[in-house]
Amino acid sequence: MLEQSTADPLDRVFAALSDPARRGMVERLSAGPASATQLAADHTMTLSAVVQHLKVLEASGLVTSHKTGRVRTFTVEPEALGPAQRWIEDRKRAWHRDLDRLEDLLRQQAP
Amino acid sequence: MLEQSTADPLDRVFAALSDPARRGMVERLSAGPASATQLAADHTMTLSAVVQHLKVLEASGLVTSHKTGRVRTFTVEPEALGPAQRWIEDRKRAWHRDLDRLEDLLRQQAP
DNA sequence: GGATTGCTCAAGCATTCGCTTTAGTATCTG
């Protein structure tokens, strides 16, 4: 059994995106796949730290990776953004629905 | 001078959304404003804890609040979701752009 | 075969997070 932790995938996606370094890596990867060392070149921190960030991204599903020889190549997985995007859109929709209902009430109250 | 911390607003919005309790509060507030105690009723944790979550949400700009008498009322601020939504959409766009470019290359290579 | 490269693993450490408990301070209610 793969210990997949009980957390909502949304938790992991939003948490992954809350770090500027990780967002940077996703941005970089949206322009095409890259290796860990290539990704590390953009940052001042250790390769070790970069790899740890990449693990967080992979755990969230935002990127996948496969190893060929000694280099591990990372690819962005835009599908994983879907739930987050949908959650945000749902909030906006719900809010507008509420606004409209309020307007109706006001219109009835003071016609 | 208001000590506003140097973090990117995106950091704070995504971080705020990474907690299910806080997302729950935003969902609740999308249906209309509510007080701290009303919001606390939905959760098993202390009012104190709920208030701390609400502070995080307010610091991110996702909600605002104003106090009348002894009750503080919270309102959702859907505008604050804009940057996050845009960031996500930009990623998807960038990725598709890259895909298209790749297809072009393949088409040229093997016509 | 020996050095270099690209990553992996584990330990350690300071900081931040998510909570609780405790102790207030206004505000409203009877």
Added chain:
DNA sequence: CAGATACTAAAGCGAATGCTTGAGCAATCC
């Protein structure tokens, strides 16, 4: 005025985060 109510502020604590350093190991280069 005596509660009860609605929050506020602060201290404390265990767990999670974001790093670093150091040590290793397989793939590649000369």
